[in-house]
Amino acid sequence: MMLRIAVPNKGALSAASGQLLSDAGYLARREGSELVIADVENDIEFFFLRPRDIAVYVGSGRLDLGITGRDLLLDSSAAAEELVPLGYGFATFRYASPEGTLADITELAGKRIATSFPALVRADLAGRGVTPGDIVTLDGAVETAVRLGVADAVADVVETGRTLKAAGLELLGEPVLRSEAIVIAKRGADLSPSHERLLRRIQGVLVARRYVMMDYDVPTAVLDKACEITPGYESPTISPLQREDWVAVRAMVLRAEVNRMMDDLWELGARGILVSGIQACRL
Numbered sequence: 598m599m600l601r602i603a604v605p606n607k608g609a610l611s612a613a614s615g616q617l618l619s620d621a622g623y624l625a626r627r628e629g630s631e632l633v634i635a636d637v638e639n640d641i642e643f644f645f646l647r648p649r650d651i652a653v654y655v656g657s658g659r660l661d662l663g664i665t666g667r668d669l670l671l672d673s674s675a676a677a678e679e680l681v682p683l684g685y686g687f688a689t690f691r692y693a694s695p696e697g698t699l700a701d702i703t704e705l706a707g708k709r710i711a712t713s714f715p716a717l718v719r720a721d722l723a724g725r726g727v728t729p730g731d732i733v734t735l736d737g738a739v740e741t742a743v744r745l746g747v748a749d750a751v752a753d754v755v756e757t758g759r760t761l762k763a764a765g766l767e768l769l770g771e772p773v774l775r776s777e778a779i780v781i782a783k784r785g786a787d788l789s790p791s792h793e794r795l796l797r798r799i800q801g802v803l804v805a806r807r808y809v810m811m812d813y814d815v816p817t818a819v820l821d822k823a824c825e826i827t828p829g830y831e832s833p834t835i836s837p838l839q840r841e842d843w844v845a846v847r848a849m850v851l852r853a854e855v856n857r858m859m860d861d862l863w864e865l866g867a868r869g870i871l872v873s874g875i876q877a878c879r880l
């Protein structure tokens with residue numbers, strides 16, 4: 598049977614999820630409005646659904662895998678679990694209250710809290726032993742709830758913090774959780790070879806985004822030290838050079854560390870240091 602995958606149809610996770618699947622070699626939405634597309638060549642159907650509903654479909658077992666936000670999964674009561682963090686859609690989930698009113702999360706006791714994530718908030722407050730006055734469940738734009746007098750504080754997704762600030766709210770306490778886009782599956786489900794293949798493709802894209810390939814030449818005398826700087830993903834490749842007492846080294850390195858590594862290698866005596874992108878990989 599065709600693999601069935603749930604993908605966010607709009608909102609903060611939609612464009613990056615489409616890009617990820619397209620980079621992994623799957624068919625992309627042409628109109629941007631299709632509800633379902635069949636990628637016959639890869640034997641996969643993609644269902645474009647509301648990100649909040651995706652855990653429900655996957656938890657029910659009707660869809661094999663889905664992409665959603667960690668916060669949305671935790672707020673749902675679906676029998677679904679996180680398999681792979683995807684490295685985009687980063688946001689924190691936080692409490693906020695009008696500037697200068699509350700100093701600590703414990704002061705939420707007895708207060709009305711507006712949120713689109715009632716289960717997440719209930720569980721978090723219960724874990725802290727704080728009993729709220731009421732949880733006011735709203736569909737969105739919860740920051741406005743305080744100004745309009747239906748709540749004393751909010752619990753919401755915060756990325757830049759601009760929306761909160763504009764509403765005259767300030768952060769309260771540390772983040773409840775750090776969210777990002779994730780791949781989910783039905784809890785405890787066995788993964789078939791075709792599930793595994795899709796996950797390997799996605800992992801391949803994620804690694805190709807995070808790593809680059811580094812090549813350099815180094816005197817044999819300092820090879821060990823050079824390999825400590827660039828230990829590679831598994832192990833660096835060492836090749837002979839025509840020039841005596843020198844070798845060529847090739848290693849995958851984290852993109853974020855490239856410049857520091859090049860400085861260190863140069864000071865060690867390495868030369869001909871080249872960095873190139875990884876188009877795709879399976880590791």
Ligand SMILES: Nc1ncnc2c1ncn2[C@@H]1O[C@H](COP(=O)(O)OP(=O)(O)OP(=O)(O)O)[C@@H](O)[C@H]1O
Pocket residue numbers: 607608609610648649665666667668669686687688737754755756757776777
């Ligand atoms: N700046 C952001 N604003 C909102 N959600 C974000 C942001 N950055 C990441 N996310 C994540 O996106 C997911 C929410 O998606 P989205 O906002 O598309 O859903 P929604 O609020 O139900 O829909 P919409 O806002 O389109 O009505 C959550 O997992 C959230 O953590």
Ligand SMILES: O=P(O)(O)OC[C@H]1O[C@H](OP(=O)(O)OP(=O)(O)O)[C@H](O)[C@@H]1O
Pocket residue numbers: 736737738739740753754755756757758759760761
């Ligand atoms: O910290 P910021 O960068 O300001 O982003 C966070 C805001 O973005 C989201 O709203 P969204 O646009 O999804 O609207 P919604 O509240 O209707 O879901 C979220 O609910 C916050 O309101």
Ligand SMILES: [Mg+2]
Pocket residue numbers: 608737
């Ligand atoms: Mg939203």
